[in-house]
Each structure stands twice: as structure tokens, then as C-alpha cells.
Amino acid sequence: MLKIENLQARIEEKEILKGINLDIKPGEVHAIMGPNGSGKSTLASVLAGREAYEVTGGSADFLGKDLLEMAPEDRAKEGLFLAFQYPVEIPGVSTTNFIKTAVNEKRKYQGLEPLDAAQFLKTMKEKMQLVQINQSLLSRSLNEGFSGGEKKRNEIFQMAMLEPKLAILDETDSGLDIDALRIVANGVNQLRSKDNAFLVVTHYQRLLDYIVPDFVHVLYNGKIVRSGTKELALELEEKGYDFIKAELEAATV
Amino acid sequence: MENNMLNSAFQTIQAEAGHLSSFQQQNWSSFDQWGLPALKHEEWKYTRIRTVFRDDMQVVAEGTGLTPAIIQQHFLPGELSKNAIVFVNGMYQPSLSRVSAPSTELVVKALSAAAGDEDAAFVKQHLGHSQQYHRDGINALNGAFAAGGVFIRAKKGKQVQDPVVIYHFSDAQSGFRFSQPRILVHAEAASEMQVLETYIKIGNEESLTNEVIELCAETDAHVHYVKLQNEGTRSNHTGTTHIRQLGRCNTHAVTITLSGNVVRNNLNMIMEAANSESHMYGLYLLNGKTLADNHTIVDNQMPNCLSNELYKGIVDDQSTGVFNGKIFVRQDAQKTNAYQSNKNILIGEQASANTKPQLEIFADDVKCSHGCTVGKLDENALFYLKARGIPDDKAKALLLHAFAVDILDQIKNESIRAYADQLISARLSYSE
Missing domain, CATH: 3.40.50.300 (P-loop containing nucleotide triphosphate hydrolases)
Structure with missing residues (x-):
């Protein structure tokens, strides 16, 4: 790959x-x-x-x-995903809109029709379960005022929405308490399949107990x-x- | 400036000015005496204003033949055309205007009429107050044509439901059009009104609109004012919005500039009563060779007031953004809280932004803060969006729209905000 x-x-x-x-x-x-x-x-x-x-x-x-x-955007559309060590706070861009734009850009690239509002919502609801992220967080500005754990969960949520072939997790465990770490790892494990791959960058071994x-x-x-x-x-x-x-x-x- | 048409237009309007004739005459003399400001004038150092007051400007003392059909075609939808006050070439046109609010809530009449009826004392007292802050030929020249203006009042205790929308038409079909609208607004005690000013040029020649609007807000009045400039690259503008807080009240101004050649906006908040609040927001989205110059004044005269000011600029191509924010805190204005901020994003290599805070504080127990930034789009944010597959141009549009949305959110009326957002999104090629 x-x-x-x-x-x-x-x-x-x-x-x-x-x-x-x-x-x-x-x-x-x-x-x-x-x-x-x-x-x-x-x-x-x-x-x-x-x-x-x-x-x-x-x-x-x-x-x-x-x-x-x-270009970075083409790498993403080809199926590469980077979960950021420090997800960027972007005031004024709603998380939901941002993810919808990203998902539909990728679909366009694959020659697929954009998801309509209902389909998008349905997919979102499914994936939200995965990382236990709630709706109120997603209607806020992207990462703005999110806690460290919320930011990392949001990264994994985006990954779930974009369904990459190769996901690179850059120190996703940094700044996470043990509960958040479990939730994040659990999300990743559910997304593992024989067709995709992960590159997990970490300083500590503890994340590897879970992934x-x-x-x-x-x-x-x-x-x-x-x-x-x-x-x-x-x-x-x-x-x-x-x-x-x-x-x-x-x-x- | 040697313009015979100006002279004869003044004679025409002066002949019929009635109770405003001495006001006009006085302003005409001041214009003669003060002339137009030159670049060496501190308040005008970035704006070559003399070059837009041209000798070949077409000036008239009455509106020209824009048909009602043409006018109505430019009315904004829904509630934004219910209280539509129309100016053509700087002259108030009652026959083209429509006011659907009942006269028990909203009064609209010619300024020359107001100067001679039961409102004469009010007009005499308040018309021309802005000149105390702008002793220059530009303000005076507008005053010399005041009889073409309009008087607007929100009645005591009434909430004017639909926004008062002032449509300024310039007929530039046959030459450089010079228009000088004059407006006096009275928000009586505990009244509430929203005012939108918008500008439309008909025809392909150039234009200059030299406007003065003075708004007086009494105790417990709420005034929301929006100025929206999107007239095109061949339009020039010099305007003063002068807001006086006569009693303890809340006033709110949003100034949005999307296009123009040379645009100069003066905004004054004169806070004359204790415990008042004022908000000033601005957004300039410039491209081409547009120069947009926002000069603001907050005059804190009495204690315990709050003023909050945020201007944002996106400056592209070879355009120039100027922001000058003056804050006076007079000796009696103890416990003043005054905040000011100006943020610019430069996109074009040849774009420039000049920003200057100017604080003059004579009281000792006050909280004032000011800050300004001039920068580029945040590279980290841009990369974050691109790393999710969003193309470069779309990612930039998303970030710029997010930058602008701060100001858009300050427009309280939903229809006005949606309209402004639509213009801004189109300009940024932004779509949700």
C-alpha cells in the first residue's frame, strides 16, 4: 500500500x-x-x-x-489520512460543514454523487457512536474551545467519516487520559479491516496496549x-x- | 474645484430651500472657506480625496428620470422593501419611496418640511452637529444641499418592525454623477429601529456620493444601523454616519464595504449620556484597486459607558484598506470601558493595510484596549483543511468566510444578514 x-x-x-x-x-x-x-x-x-x-x-x-x-488535498482524496497531533482550532467554520465538505470533495474525486443532507446525517450518526462524540460538539466551530480529548476524538471521528485506506495517527495518545485513550483506541480498532492500514506514531507504549x-x-x-x-x-x-x-x-x- | 454645474445647482436648491436656506448658505460659505482636504491633512493622509471631486461632475438639484420600474427592480426582497426610502442623485424622492409602517410608529418626510413644521426646533438643534467633528469642505458641501434630504423618526416607545432601508440611486448613464444625500434620524425614547443604507449606480459612468447621515437616539432607544457598499469599481464615496446618544441608550453600527474606487467612511459615536453602550463593527473585502478608508470616532463624555469596536479587512490585489480609530475619553467619563480591534488579512502581493489607533484619554479611571493585526491566512489552518481533501481555493474561501462571519453575525436583522452573507459568499466563491 x-x-x-x-x-x-x-x-x-x-x-x-x-x-x-x-x-x-x-x-x-x-x-x-x-x-x-x-x-x-x-x-x-x-x-x-x-x-x-x-x-x-x-x-x-x-x-x-x-x-x-x-498536493496534500489529493493525497487525502486518494485515501491518506493524518490524525493531527495538534488539531487546529478554526473559529467560524462549523465542524459539521467542514466534514460534509471534506466527504463530498472525496466523493467527487471518486466520481460519486455528493451525499444529500439526510444521507450525510445518517452516516454521521453511525460514526458518532464509534468515538462517543455528541451532536452539540459537532455544531460548534471546528475544534474551537474543545478539550484535548475532544479534539482527538474529533480527529478519529473525521477518520471514520472519510474511511481512509491508510491512516497516520500522529501522537494521538498525547494529552489523553486513560478513558479518552480507550475511547479513541476502540474507535480505531473498529475501523481496522483487511483492506486498510494504520501507521501509529507514538512516544509511549501505552497506546499500543489498546491498538x-x-x-x-x-x-x-x-x-x-x-x-x-x-x-x-x-x-x-x-x-x-x-x-x-x-x-x-x-x-x- | 471649478464646477459651474455645482454652482448653479446650489443656486437652484437654495432658491427653494425655505427654512433651510440659512443653513445651506452657511455651509456653502464654509465649503468655500475650508475647501477640500489635501493629503497633508492628517485625517486624509491615505486618501487622495481631491481627485474624486472632479470639475466635470454632473450635479443636479432634483432627481432625474429613473422610472419607478427601474427603482423597484433594485428593491431587496421581503421586509427590506416595506419601508423603502429612495434617493436619486442625492435627492429624496417621496413618490418613489414607500413606507408601510404606520405613522404612529414611523415618520418620514422631506427635511425641508421638517425644518418648517413642529419639528423645526429639533432640526435646528441637531442638523449639522457632525460638523463639530468634521470641519472640512466635504461635510460643508453636503450641508449646502441639505434641502434635498429626508427626516426620519421612530416614535416614542414604538418598535419599527421592518427595517428602514435607504436606497441611494446614482444615475451615471451620461456622465460622472455627483450625489449628496442628507439624512436626519430621530429615535425617540424607548423606540427601536433598524436602518440599512445601500447604494446602487445605474449606468456605466463614474459616480461620487457625498453623504451625511445624523442619527439621534434618546433614552432607552435601540438603533441598529447597517451600511452596505457594493456599488462597483467606478463608484466613489465619502460618507459620515454621525450617531448621537442623547440619553442612556444602545446604538450599534455595522459598515460593510465590498467594492468601490475610493471609499471613505466616517463613523462617529457621540456618547453623551452615562451608562450607555455602543458597538461598531466593520468589514472591508477589497480587490482590484479599491481604496477603503474607515475613520471612526468614539467620544465618551459621561461615566460608565461601554464602547466596543471591531473592524476586519480582507485586502486583495492592489487594494488598500485604511483604519483609523479615534477614542476620546473626556474628563467626566470615569469608568469608561472602550475596546477597539482591527484585523487584516493581506492576500495580494501589492495589497496594503494601514491601521492606526488614536486614544485621547482625559479621565483617570478607565479601561481602554486596542489592538491591530496585519497578516496572512493561517498556514496551519489551511493545511488542516487541505489534509482532509479540501482543495486549496475552497479551503481559502472557507477560512476567509470564517474570518468575515464574525462581523456578519453582528447584523441583528436576519434578512439583512442573509443578503450581506450572500454578497460576501459570492465574492469569496464560498458555498456550504
Whole structure:
């Protein structure tokens, strides 16, 4: 589904990604872990197409298309979704209208008729259950005055509405208490299928107790330095990131 | 300015001005004495106003032959055409106007008539008060043609149900049209009224409308005033909206500018009674080479008043937005709360915004705040929308509309708000 080869990127003059390789197949959940500043969020942003980052090398193939050549909105319409670490507050744009616009833009791209008001409402009601988000929140301005948990639930709700093929969750667990974390994880798990895939970016292992990954990768200093199964996450939790750093330093000496 | 037509139009209107003739004569002399402000005049430094007062302007002392059919075609739907007050070329046209509110609630008559009947004392006292704040030839020139104006009153304790909509027509079919409407409004104690002013140019030549509207609000009156400018790129405007709070009351003004060549709006809130409240909102959505200059004055004279001001601008292409917000807090105006904010989004590379707060505070126990911003569209917000599949142009329209909606929401009347929103959405190519 997504095949990344030797991906390099920088922001301004600072090299952040220094050659990432990653292969994600339908039905898989991959977790990217790593200490602060290792490049996790940069990878998420680069895949979603944030303009501030400049790709300096490598390639990313998404469903047979060159992902890096696409505008952010086209990536979304092709089925990529980024759940933001910091969802943006946009006063004056109603959440419902925004989601309706997004859903219908995607349908237009797929050659489908736009959903009428009744169909849209019906779909919305279904998906609202998933993340236990209520109507009053959705009639407010987008993320404006939402609590941290409400913002993250709103991200997952949007994901449910847009039904992406590949969803990237950028530190979706940050700022969540345990109940909110469960709700969010539960939403994600219900959306898992053999046809879609997830890339879960996280600093802590605890999210992975709820969203169980097929593969875990450790990102350090702009590169994936270890890959393994979910046991790797537990090992990291136990030993901390320092053991990876120590191993790497031992190897270079 | 050497304009023979202006001179002869003045002679014509002066001959029939009756009780307003000395007022007009005085203003004509002041115009002669003060002349038009030059760029070096501090209040006019961004606006080359002399260039729009041209020698070849067509001036008349009566309306021209725009047929009722043409006029009515431009009436807004529903309640917005129930109390329709029509000006053509700056002259009030009773025969083209229609007032459906009963005369026990709303009085509308020629200003020259009001100056000679039982309202003579009121007219004498209040007409021309704005000149204390605008001692310039532009205000005076309008005063010299006051007899073509209208007098409007909301009666004591009455709520005028349908908005009073003032339609300003300029007939620019055969040349540069110069119009000078004059309006005096009296909101009696505990009355409530909504006033909308809108401007329509007929024909393809240029125009200049030089307007003065003075509104007086008595104790417990509620006045909601909206000025909506969308006359096209060949129209110029110099207007003063002068609102006096004679008793403790609540006044509310929204000024929306969507097009024009050179547009200058003066808005004055003269707060003469304690415990009053005033709100001033503005939105300018500029493109092409439009220059829109909003100069506002809040004059806090008595204690315990609140004034709140928010102007927003979206400035595209080579257009220019100017905001100047003056706040006086006089010595007696203790416990004044005065807020002011001006926010601009620049879109065009050659667009510019000039913003200046001006606070003159003579009382010591007051709360005043002011702030201004000039920036671009928020890149983070834009990316967030695009990351959900919303195309760039649509995402921008969504954000700009959201920026403007703050001001739209301040229009209390639903029909007026819907109409303004429709114009703004069309301009931004925004659709829900």
C-alpha cells in the first residue's frame, strides 16, 4: 500500500529524515516509536504533504502513485489520512460543514454523487457512536474551545467519516487520559479491516496496549534503527530509549 | 474645484430651500472657506480625496428620470422593501419611496418640511452637529444641499418592525454623477429601529456620493444601523454616519464595504449620556484597486459607558484598506470601558493595510484596549483543511468566510444578514 524508500527531508536547513525505509501492506498496523526529536512527527507531516518540509531524496509510493508529487488535498482524496497531533482550532467554520465538505470533495474525486443532507446525517450518526462524540460538539466551530480529548476524538471521528485506506495517527495518545485513550483506541480498532492500514506514531507504549500493532519500528536520529513485533514496544517501555542509543553507539565505536 | 454645474445647482436648491436656506448658505460659505482636504491633512493622509471631486461632475438639484420600474427592480426582497426610502442623485424622492409602517410608529418626510413644521426646533438643534467633528469642505458641501434630504423618526416607545432601508440611486448613464444625500434620524425614547443604507449606480459612468447621515437616539432607544457598499469599481464615496446618544441608550453600527474606487467612511459615536453602550463593527473585502478608508470616532463624555469596536479587512490585489480609530475619553467619563480591534488579512502581493489607533484619554479611571493585526491566512489552518481533501481555493474561501462571519453575525436583522452573507459568499466563491 505504502512503500517508502530512503526518504530524506529537511525543514529549513535542518536535516531531519535521513533515509527512511518502510513497507506497509493492507490490513497491517505499524507503530513508529522513538525519543523526542527523532523525526516521528516529521515523517507524518511529510507523508501528509505539509509544505514547510522539503523532501530532499527518496521515494514514497502510495497505491501505485508517487505520493510525494501529490498536493496534500489529493493525497487525502486518494485515501491518506493524518490524525493531527495538534488539531487546529478554526473559529467560524462549523465542524459539521467542514466534514460534509471534506466527504463530498472525496466523493467527487471518486466520481460519486455528493451525499444529500439526510444521507450525510445518517452516516454521521453511525460514526458518532464509534468515538462517543455528541451532536452539540459537532455544531460548534471546528475544534474551537474543545478539550484535548475532544479534539482527538474529533480527529478519529473525521477518520471514520472519510474511511481512509491508510491512516497516520500522529501522537494521538498525547494529552489523553486513560478513558479518552480507550475511547479513541476502540474507535480505531473498529475501523481496522483487511483492506486498510494504520501507521501509529507514538512516544509511549501505552497506546499500543489498546491498538495492537503488527510491526514496531524505532526511529532515532532520522532513521529506523530497529524493527520488530509488538514485543519490541514492551522492551522499549521497560528499558527506555537509552538502551537503543547505547547499542547504536557501541556499534559505531 | 471649478464646477459651474455645482454652482448653479446650489443656486437652484437654495432658491427653494425655505427654512433651510440659512443653513445651506452657511455651509456653502464654509465649503468655500475650508475647501477640500489635501493629503497633508492628517485625517486624509491615505486618501487622495481631491481627485474624486472632479470639475466635470454632473450635479443636479432634483432627481432625474429613473422610472419607478427601474427603482423597484433594485428593491431587496421581503421586509427590506416595506419601508423603502429612495434617493436619486442625492435627492429624496417621496413618490418613489414607500413606507408601510404606520405613522404612529414611523415618520418620514422631506427635511425641508421638517425644518418648517413642529419639528423645526429639533432640526435646528441637531442638523449639522457632525460638523463639530468634521470641519472640512466635504461635510460643508453636503450641508449646502441639505434641502434635498429626508427626516426620519421612530416614535416614542414604538418598535419599527421592518427595517428602514435607504436606497441611494446614482444615475451615471451620461456622465460622472455627483450625489449628496442628507439624512436626519430621530429615535425617540424607548423606540427601536433598524436602518440599512445601500447604494446602487445605474449606468456605466463614474459616480461620487457625498453623504451625511445624523442619527439621534434618546433614552432607552435601540438603533441598529447597517451600511452596505457594493456599488462597483467606478463608484466613489465619502460618507459620515454621525450617531448621537442623547440619553442612556444602545446604538450599534455595522459598515460593510465590498467594492468601490475610493471609499471613505466616517463613523462617529457621540456618547453623551452615562451608562450607555455602543458597538461598531466593520468589514472591508477589497480587490482590484479599491481604496477603503474607515475613520471612526468614539467620544465618551459621561461615566460608565461601554464602547466596543471591531473592524476586519480582507485586502486583495492592489487594494488598500485604511483604519483609523479615534477614542476620546473626556474628563467626566470615569469608568469608561472602550475596546477597539482591527484585523487584516493581506492576500495580494501589492495589497496594503494601514491601521492606526488614536486614544485621547482625559479621565483617570478607565479601561481602554486596542489592538491591530496585519497578516496572512493561517498556514496551519489551511493545511488542516487541505489534509482532509479540501482543495486549496475552497479551503481559502472557507477560512476567509470564517474570518468575515464574525462581523456578519453582528447584523441583528436576519434578512439583512442573509443578503450581506450572500454578497460576501459570492465574492469569496464560498458555498456550504
